[in-house]
């Protein structure tokens with residue numbers, strides 16, 4: 054994977070972002086995002102992770118100006134979040150595909166194309182291309198209300214790419230997709246990255262995130278818990294796993310003795326599963342046990358914060 | 360006649376139009392500012408300025424293609440969601456209506472009146488709920504389904520969303536209206552009896568100014584009151600010098616029909632102080648007077664057609680007859696006058712005097728009871744104008760509904776808009792009485808003063824600076840309330856059925872133009888309100 058250096062310009066800058074949902078009477082209900090700061094740089098694939106209700110969707114909606122931050126600043130593509138002109142270069146796939154169910158696939162893409170003020174010929178061309186990209190050409194004349202969940206997701210993705218955006222925001226892009234679709238989605242994201250586009254995605258499929266994302270952030274209860282490059286985060290654990298061929302009990306005792314000599318203890322002997330899933334679970338667990346704890350392995354944000 | 364035709368002052372109307380539009384816009388701005396100040400504190404003011412400047416930018420950058428996309432979407436939505444089932448209701452209503460309206464036994468003009476007003480009213484009341492529901496539910500549903508999320512994350516301006524919705528709903532409702540209008544027209548043509556057909560017409564009246572001479576021949580503003588104080592006609596006594604005098608302006612050859620006749624239509628009423636002559640009604644004579652030369656020419660005697668009215672065709676070339684004296688007309692043998700050349704003044708004025716012939720009897724009239732009937736317009740044209748009026752009403756409802764639906768949920772927006780419509784249709788006159796200060800007891804402050812002092816409303820107030828300033832404040836309050844009431848549109852203008860049902864052409868100046876003006880006056884404020892609301896609110900369904 055080609056990595057973008059920290060010198061790359063930030064496409065998204067979030068500073069001390071806080072969102073408090075209020076009810077009808079203005080009473081505070083939920084603090085969905087709590088002083089979140091992070092940058093997404095040009096050309097990278099950024100993964101926003103976190104358990105359900107941790108504020109991922111809320112963050113994305115604030116980036117798009119659908120929700121207004123209670124506090125904090127957002128700059129997206131160098132503009133404030135409420136500026137409509139920024140949308141020219143943005144593609145957004147909502148959490149669930151919020152589309153007009155009475156339109157056919159073709160009409161849907163045509164409609165969104167019109168919103169980009171595209172002339173008819175361009176709209177037609179883009180529609181054809183995207184319909185085959187998301188593989189729903191066969192159902193192009195059917196109304197979306199007849200679509201299955203995965204098909205709706207696919208047309209949702211097509212709609213997000215109608216303007217060939219520079220920045221793509223994908224909220225759980227793989228939910229509802231079959232394994233093939235999942236594979237396609239991963240390929241697509243890598244393809245976008247190759248084209249130099251920036252991708253910000255939320256997902257619960259950590260294996261996929263591990264495969265495609267350059268950097269991740271893990272949110273818990275609206276707070277940033279982990280931020281950094283995927284490879285570094287997975288490397289720099291304060292534990293070492295030793296993988297050997299099968300050992301006899303005696304051998305294990307000997308190893309234990311050696312470890313004791315070096316002042317370390319043998320905690321667990323396990324198969325090597327040092328992956329994002331571990332990190333994620335550990336982060337969640339730690340967030341419960343040590344609320345203040347954070348792992349920030351991000352040079353830019355750190356130096357900025359200092 | 361059911362209505363008093365009043366001349367419509369176009370410059371004054373335009374001024375009011377400006378006031379209403381401007382005031383509506385200001386109200387919207389103030390409300391937005393207040394809302395922002397309340398929700399965001401002192402930051403609200405900066406937000407407001409931002410909003411204004413970006414509004415200006417958005418208006419300049421409106422893209423027809425984006426607006427068109429939303430309009431098209433709205434249209435497709437209404438059609439595909441089968442919102443137009445109302446057509447079925449309409450068709451059924453019309454199929455059965457014929458049974459209940461037993462028009463066959465009615466006199467022709469009453470049959471026409473009944474059927475025409477039924478059709479126009481049915482169309483209005485059927486298109487009203489369609490317009491209300493469609494326009495008030497569109498945006499809230501869009502927000503609830505979050506489909507609007509996907510839309511506003513495209514470069515479409517929220518102004519364009521509101522505008523596109525308004526146009527889309529306007530279009531679909533106009534279409535609904537047109538289909539209903541065609542159905543209604545066909546139904547009318549089929550249901551109305553052969554003998555009533557000629558009543559399906561659009562008379563184009565020229566009304567004059569009415570003055571009187573009393574029985575001694577002295578000028579008077581009114582005639583005699585024959586005892587019924589609510590009667591709006593006044594009476595002239597027969598065989599005296601009493602006259603009812605109409606002065607018409609703007610008369611030339613175009614007022615004549617194709618046979619060269621001047622058609623005068625009247626609805627004089629008769630009041631008898633004795634049984635009179637059996638077998639005939641009261642006699643009257645119309646006397647033409649040239650206001651310049653003073654030439655007076657009497658026409659032949661005619662009988663009053665009570666309760667029905669009659670039309671008199673006056674040939675262009677008249678025998679030069681005098682006025683009836685003792686029920687006899689003296690004629691200057693052989694001599695004739697030309698109605699247009701000899702009796703109409705060069706400035707187009709014509710005076711017609713009505714004289715009651717029978718002694719001891721009285722003939723009653725009001726201003727609209729005698730008019731010159733210039734060549735009729737086609738019924739279809741008048742019908743089309745009435746439909747245009749309804750289209751303006753529907754558009755206005757759409758504007759109001761869409762604006763309301765940007766900050767209220769569907770049912771509440773519907774209710775609010777419906778209340779505005781109801782008040783605009785019915786209670787407006789009552790409210791205008793309040794603000795016009797025609798109430799006894801004075802304005803709000805004066806009334807409070809009187810209440811506190813237990814003062815009778817008829818009692819004169821003392822004079823003095825304090826009371827003068829009180830009156831001044833009352834006046835200011837009244838003016839302010841007048842402005843507030845302008846927010847409630849006047850739905851009277853849209854109802855052109857009375858014209859058509861009574862066989863009159865729909866007056867362009869007095870009805871078509873104001874109806875367009877009312878709708879246009881509300882367009883900008885509604886658009887701005889909707890836009891501001893969509894801008895300052897989060898698009899989450901609460």
Ligand SMILES: Nc1ncnc2c1ncn2[C@@H]1O[C@H](COP(=O)(O)OP(=O)(O)OP(=O)(O)O)[C@@H](O)[C@H]1O
Pocket residue numbers: 074075082083084085103104105106107108109110111112148899
């Ligand atoms: N419209 C809303 N009104 C009130 N609270 C909300 C609203 N939307 C979200 N929340 C709350 O905000 C918090 C964060 O929600 P959010 O949708 O951002 O989570 P998420 O990280 O996207 O979760 P998931 O993984 O389930 O999609 C939750 O506690 C949720 O209950």
Ligand SMILES: [Mg+2]
Pocket residue numbers: 109110111148224
């Ligand atoms: Mg979410």
